[in-house]
Amino acid sequence: MTSLESKKVARKGKPPNTERLKPHWIEWLTGAVSSLLILAIIGWVSYEAVNGTDTPAELRVDIASIEKTGAGWRVLFDLSNSGEATAAAVEVRGTVTDRGRFVEEAAVIFDYVAARSIAHGALIFTQDPAGRDLNIRAVGFNEP
Amino acid sequence: MAANSARHKTSTDIHDFLTGLARGLAGALLFALPMLMTMEMWSLGFYMERVRLLLLLIINIPLLVFLSHRIGFEHTNCWSSTIRDALVAFGMGIAASAALLLVLGVITTDMPPRQWVGMVAIQAVPASIGALLARSQLGMGADHEDEDEEKDADETDHSSEGSSYVVELSMMAVGALFLSLNLAPTEEMILLAYKMTPWHTLALIAISIGMMHGFVYALSFRGGHRLESGVPGWHAFIRFTLPGYLVALAISLFTLWTFERLDDTGVTQIVLIVIVLGLPAAIGAAAARLIL
Numbered sequence: 194m195t196s197l198e199s200k201k202v203a204r205k206g207k208p209p210n211t212e213r214l215k216p217h218w219i220e221w222l223t224g225a226v227s228s229l230l231i232l233a234i235i236g237w238v239s240y241e242a243v244n245g246t247d248t249p250a251e252l253r254v255d256i257a258s259i260e261k262t263g264a265g266w267r268v269l270f271d272l273s274n275s276g277e278a279t280a281a282a283v284e285v286r287g288t289v290t291d292r293g294r295f296v297e298e299a300a301v302i303f304d305y306v307a308a309r310s311i312a313h314g315a316l317i318f319t320q321d322p323a324g325r326d327l328n329i330r331a332v333g334f335n336e337p
Numbered sequence: 338m339a340a341n342s343a344r345h346k347t348s349t350d351i352h353d354f355l356t357g358l359a360r361g362l363a364g365a366l367l368f369a370l371p372m373l374m375t376m377e378m379w380s381l382g383f384y385m386e387r388v389r390l391l392l393l394l395i396i397n398i399p400l401l402v403f404l405s406h407r408i409g410f411e412h413t414n415c416w417s418s419t420i421r422d423a424l425v426a427f428g429m430g431i432a433a434s435a436a437l438l439l440v441l442g443v444i445t446t447d448m449p450p451r452q453w454v455g456m457v458a459i460q461a462v463p464a465s466i467g468a469l470l471a472r473s474q475l476g477m478g479a480d481h482e483d484e485d486e487e488k489d490a491d492e493t494d495h496s497s498e499g500s501s502y503v504v505e506l507s508m509m510a511v512g513a514l515f516l517s518l519n520l521a522p523t524e525e526m527i528l529l530a531y532k533m534t535p536w537h538t539l540a541l542i543a544i545s546i547g548m549m550h551g552f553v554y555a556l557s558f559r560g561g562h563r564l565e566s567g568v569p570g571w572h573a574f575i576r577f578t579l580p581g582y583l584v585a586l587a588i589s590l591f592t593l594w595t596f597e598r599l600d601d602t603g604v605t606q607i608v609l610i611v612i613v614l615g616l617p618a619a620i621g622a623a624a625a626r627l628i629l
Contacts (some may be wrong), residue, residue, distance in 0.1 A: 198361040199449070216502070216551075216572075217502065217567075217575060219502070220502050220576045221576065223502075223506075223576070223580045224575035224576040224577075224579055226384040226576070226581050227580040227582070229576075230564060230583055231579055231582060231583060234542070234586070234608065234612070235539065235542060237605075238535045238538050238539055238542070238608065238609075238612070239535070239539060241535040241605055242534070242535030242536050242538075242539060245535060279530070279531035279606070285386040295419055304524075305528075305531065306525065307486045307527070307604055307606045308531075308603055308605070309532065309603030309605065309606065310601055310603045310606060311360060312601065313601070315428060317449040337528055337531040337532055
């Protein structure tokens, strides 16, 4: 019997089975830790399912910075959604007015602002908003 | 006479090597085409944070070495050739994705390097996995079967108690990563999570775990695992399916983070998105246990 044959016989006699009857203790430890973590995830989602209120998206704009760039004044802002529903196609408009007189308007559309999350964006004005009234707000959204 | 036979041997070696290369390229295209033709993957190539792209590329190397050790272009016994094969696969992945992106007109000559290098790099990851897998799945010649068996037998002899378990979990990670890479860049993943309520999510967790277990143990696919008589079914469930699902969730979290799908998102939303991507990742993990 060649060594190859004997190997084959040995293999047939004892097939490589990862699901052995007597596994290493580390397998049980891994299994136990995984079960706990998955139960924790299920618990979390269940908690959200039972206690989550379905409040619609609540959007707020915070201006982060105003900088002069080649194309004009870039106003970076954070758009935060404190509601429990995600807003889609959120339109944000910014207007610059000078003592009630309309100067300029800019707009941008966000694909999504997830529930309890923040999205970042920018509006670009050709005239310096400093010293004038800059008003940026979300004007509408739909449900995803 | 002797020289003649030596030359004959060299020419068949070269023939085998070229066949191996062609199989690798075929596999790279077969596995990477869905991603090469996904719009999000093109834009990710130039906007994703370079650190995350680098991390993905670095993680790909040990992963390819692991795969190469399992299946390989040639039946490899020493580490140097295993590593060489892994690097060749990575190279073929890069070449195949660059060539196809050029042909499809995604990469144009007036693009700055930052843009096209990123595009090719990100596609090279799934393409290189495909290149390696092609060797095992497309090249099952009869002449190799004996060798395969011998190699399997060797491996069983060598593998100690713990290592085959680690190998099993690593294979699940590869399968999960592969399907996650397909789906994580698409907008549909986050959109689905936004549309689903927590109740839907709970059902999805149950389905994911159930399918994972069923794929490997219940449906009797070729390559499926059979429980030894006397082993209760829940043993395999705790030891393999649940850790496997956790691996799938971890991989889906990693790919989503890599593709910047989770930035500035609330924790609850992150959990939901990860579970949505966890379904394909779990099925990929289960399939990898059957195929690899």
